[in-house]
Amino acid sequence: MYEFIAFYVFAISTTILFLITVMSKNVLYAMTALAAGMVMISGLFFLLGAEFLGVVQLIVYVGAVMALYAFAMMFFDATKNIKEKHQNPTLVFLLGGLMALLFVLMFSAPIIGDNIQAIYPMIEGVGNAQAVGMVLFTKYLVPFEVAALMLLVAMIAGIILAGKKMDYSLTESESADEEMNIKKGDA
Amino acid sequence: MSLEQFKNRNVGTQNYVKLDLDHAPTDAWSQFKQVVKRTFQPELFVGLGVTLREMMNSLFRGKSHTTQYPFEKLPVSPRYRAIHDMLRLMESGNYRCIGCGLCEKICISDCISMETKYDENQRKEVSEYTINFGRCIFCGYCAEVCPELAIVHGGRYENASEQRASFSLFEDLLTPIDQLNLQQEYAGFGAISPNADENIKSTPLAY
Amino acid sequence: MDATMLPEVTAAGVIIKAVLILAVIAAIAGFGTYIERKILAFMQRRLGPQHVGPFGLLQLAADGIKLFTKEDIIPQHANKFIFAIAPVITAATAFIALAAVPVFPGFTVPFTDIYVPSIASDINVGILFVLGMMAAGLYGPLLAGMAQSNKWGIIGSARTAIQFLSYEVVTGLSILAPIMLVGSLSFVDFNTYQTDGVWLVVYQPVAFILFLIAGFAETNRTPFDLLEHEAEIISGYVTEYSGMRWGLFFIGEYANMITIGVIASVVFLGGYNDFWFIPGWIMIIAKIAFSFFFMLWVRASWPHIRPDQLMWLCWKVLMPLAVINILITGLVIMI
Ligand code: SF4
Ligand code: SF4
Numbered sequence: 001m002y003e004f005i006a007f008y009v010f011a012i013s014t015t016i017l018f019l020i021t022v023m024s025k026n027v028l029y030a031m032t033a034l035a036a037g038m039v040m041i042s043g044l045f046f047l048l049g050a051e052f053l054g055v056v057q058l059i060v061y062v063g064a065v066m067a068l069y070a071f072a073m074m075f076f077d078a079t080k081n082i083k084e085k086h087q088n089p090t091l092v093f094l095l096g097g098l099m100a101l102l103f104v105l106m107f108s109a110p111i112i113g114d115n116i117q118a119i120y121p122m123i124e125g126v127g128n129a130q131a132v133g134m135v136l137f138t139k140y141l142v143p144f145e146v147a148a149l150m151l152l153v154a155m156i157a158g159i160i161l162a163g164k165k166m167d168y169s170l171t172e173s174e175s176a177d178e179e180m181n182i183k184k185g186d187a
Numbered sequence: 188m189s190l191e192q193f194k195n196r197n198v199g200t201q202n203y204v205k206l207d208l209d210h211a212p213t214d215a216w217s218q219f220k221q222v223v224k225r226t227f228q229p230e231l232f233v234g235l236g237v238t239l240r241e242m243m244n245s246l247f248r249g250k251s252h253t254t255q256y257p258f259e260k261l262p263v264s265p266r267y268r269a270i271h272d273m274l275r276l277m278e279s280g281n282y283r284c285i286g287c288g289l290c291e292k293i294c295i296s297d298c299i300s301m302e303t304k305y306d307e308n309q310r311k312e313v314s315e316y317t318i319n320f321g322r323c324i325f326c327g328y329c330a331e332v333c334p335e336l337a338i339v340h341g342g343r344y345e346n347a348s349e350q351r352a353s354f355s356l357f358e359d360l361l362t363p364i365d366q367l368n369l370q371q372e373y374a375g376f377g378a379i380s381p382n383a384d385e386n387i388k389s390t391p392l393a394y
Numbered sequence: 395m396d397a398t399m400l401p402e403v404t405a406a407g408v409i410i411k412a413v414l415i416l417a418v419i420a421a422i423a424g425f426g427t428y429i430e431r432k433i434l435a436f437m438q439r440r441l442g443p444q445h446v447g448p449f450g451l452l453q454l455a456a457d458g459i460k461l462f463t464k465e466d467i468i469p470q471h472a473n474k475f476i477f478a479i480a481p482v483i484t485a486a487t488a489f490i491a492l493a494a495v496p497v498f499p500g501f502t503v504p505f506t507d508i509y510v511p512s513i514a515s516d517i518n519v520g521i522l523f524v525l526g527m528m529a530a531g532l533y534g535p536l537l538a539g540m541a542q543s544n545k546w547g548i549i550g551s552a553r554t555a556i557q558f559l560s561y562e563v564v565t566g567l568s569i570l571a572p573i574m575l576v577g578s579l580s581f582v583d584f585n586t587y588q589t590d591g592v593w594l595v596v597y598q599p600v601a602f603i604l605f606l607i608a609g610f611a612e613t614n615r616t617p618f619d620l621l622e623h624e625a626e627i628i629s630g631y632v633t634e635y636s637g638m639r640w641g642l643f644f645i646g647e648y649a650n651m652i653t654i655g656v657i658a659s660v661v662f663l664g665g666y667n668d669f670w671f672i673p674g675w676i677m678i679i680a681k682i683a684f685s686f687f688f689m690l691w692v693r694a695s696w697p698h699i700r701p702d703q704l705m706w707l708c709w710k711v712l713m714p715l716a717v718i719n720i721l722i723t724g725l726v727i728m729i
Contacts, residue, residue: 026473028473028476028541029473029475029476032476032533032537035530039530042526051518051519051523052519052522052579055519055522055523055526056522058523058527058529059522059525059526059529059562059566062526062529062530062533063526063530063558063559063562064529064559064562067532067536067555067558067559068555068559070536070540071552071555071556073540074540074551074552074555128519129519129579222711231695231696234695234696235691235692235695237695238691238694238695239437239691241436241437241438241439242437244439245439245440245441246436250439251440251441252439252440253439253441255441
């Protein structure tokens with residue numbers, strides 16, 4: 001009974017929040033709604049008994065990814081409304097709708113066919129985190145490691161892109177002082 | 188606090204503690220060395236120790252720097268220029284002011300106003316004497332110019348009042364006659380310097 | 395403490411516990427401001443609040459009255475809705491994090507058989523949940539800064555984002571090593587692991603120090619109080635806040651300090667086990683109180699650092715140290 005209510009609360013609020021994300025003209029509203037929606041999704045995970053995934057959802061998506069979005073948004077005036085330009089609204093609507101329909105079909109097909117089976121069923125007496133770990137390090141070891149490698153590559157690339165002038169300190173460099181003095185002299 | 192201490196304003200002769208700051212590290216290796224040095228130097232913990240010691244001092248030994256202001260006050264310098272006082276002659280109890288009007292003349296914000304008349308002994312008497320403290324800038328010229336050391340600066344610095352007339356009438360500034368024995372000679376602006384006697388030179392009578 | 399021996403946890407017990415946490419921690423958070431002012435005052439040879447009530451104890455009530463009756467100003471160009479909910483997010487996440495933390499020992503309500511557990515919700519990924527909630531807590535300052543259309547606010551929220559994101563990495567990595575030793579994410583297991591009297595600090599001193607440093611950063615305390623450093627950015631993300639909204643940020647900050655104190659004492663300092671002859675519940679309160687005091691002590695003693703030094707410290711010193719610590723722990727476990 002509680003779970004029933006909780007599921008609908010989480011599901012409906014997730015949908016509404018994500019709708020706000022898409023519909024809102026205000027960056028701040030969209031961002032807040034997206035973050036709140038992520039929290040609601042982690043609530044769904046908790047309901048399913050997948051506490052580990054729920055917490056990871058919280059830490060990774062809410063705590064890290066969304067915060068990075070927010071960081072990027074600080075370069076704009078977040079309190080202003082944004083005017084979106086739609087070149088071809090019909091096309092966008094059609095394509096978007098088609099995608100949504102496709103997803104619904106894809107996910108409902110096995111339910112209708114009534115043949116969902118867990119390939120790796122939960123082992124009794126094993127915690128959530130352990131179960132995820134077992135699957136990750138046996139069946140999905142190669143994709144897991146490849147993903148790790150890709151992230152490492154991306155990280156190094158990011159550091160190299162961002163860090164070209166990282167050690168250049170304006171306060172300590174003599175030439176910067178001189179430059180500023182010259183500018184002052186000009187003025 | 189004695190006057191000598193207040194008069195010692197010689198900046199630079201006190202015992203200042205000089206920090207010998209290193210130069211900022213330039214390359215990565217010296218930066219690293221600095222970090223290692225700072226990590227393993229117990230400086231941070233010395234800081235913690237100092238604050239803990241001070242806490243113990245103020246908790247158990249009553250060493251606190253707080254002056255609980257409205258209840259206790261710090262002494263002000265005798266040279267401090269606050270609300271004026273009018274002094275009396277010690278011997279007769281009469282007020283010192285001879286009504287010469289110099290203070291009224293010199294006041295740069297034109298805030299002293301006075302009226303004088305001759306009394307029955309053909310002696311000048313001050314009938315009105317007010318200082319407009321809304322205008323006074325406490326420059327001290329009046330005290331400096333007064334030939335009789337009559338108008339001086341007192342120590343009343345709490346100037347909040349419901350009306351400025353409260354402390355600007357002659358009677359308010361004058362030392363109350365019953366407290367005459369408490370009246371102190373002013374050491375500040377315009378006062379005779381402590382070594383005035385030594386500075387007196389005999390007038391050359393060469394002509 | 396054996397889990398099977400405990401009486402059954404009912405919904406009523408959990409609700410009582412939740413109300414208890416809310417009431418007690420909110421009160422302690424308020425009281426914490428008094429303690430902080432007093433201790434900082436003594437350390438700087440002042441007296442601190444002392445006119446309202448005996449030893450100034452009622453200063454707390456005076457502050458509360460002032461905060462509640464202050465005019466609630468919302469700036470003209472601010473995003474009013476977000477501006478209004480941002481402080482609530484800070485306070486709420488701080489309290490939700492406490493739901494998975496063993497704050498007081500469990501007890502039975504007198505005259506009933508309602509058992510109030512020591513943890514409101516004993517999920518078996520407790521530590522991660524607390525860290526996750528504290529991570530979500532960054533939205534309070536972040537949204538507050540962005541919604542108030544004030545440049546100091548924006549700078550404050552940018553600093554929030556970089557500081558919290560960076561130090562979450564250190565918190566997570568530093569606490570990973572003890573997790574590997576214990577082999578569980580539940581606070582109860584951590585407590586049981588240390589029943590033999592050997593605290594985890596002994597095995598993991600580096601992790602403990604790293605966690606403390608990162609904890610200071612995550613609770614926005616000196617020396618890492620860059621989010622609202624007065625001398626640089628007025629008040630950062632709280633520049634435009636007044637009255638009780640500002641008070642909520644404060645309560646959230648103090649609740650977070652308590653949370654960090656609880657994690658440090660349960661994970662590293664032996665939890666609520668009995669120590670020698672001192673019963674466990676006194677021990678845990680003493681440990682939390684000490685870590686709270688330590689935060690104030692540090693605030694009185696150390697200067698705060700520049701943002702670039704903060705980042706440098708995080709990514710070039712603390713994170714590598716944490717990774718090396720994990721590596722060594724892993725090697726030791728394997729051998
Ligand atoms: S200068 Fe002195 S003596 Fe002359 S009027 Fe003023 S107070 Fe009186
Ligand atoms: S202190 Fe200066 S401004 Fe004030 S009454 Fe004396 S001369 Fe005038």
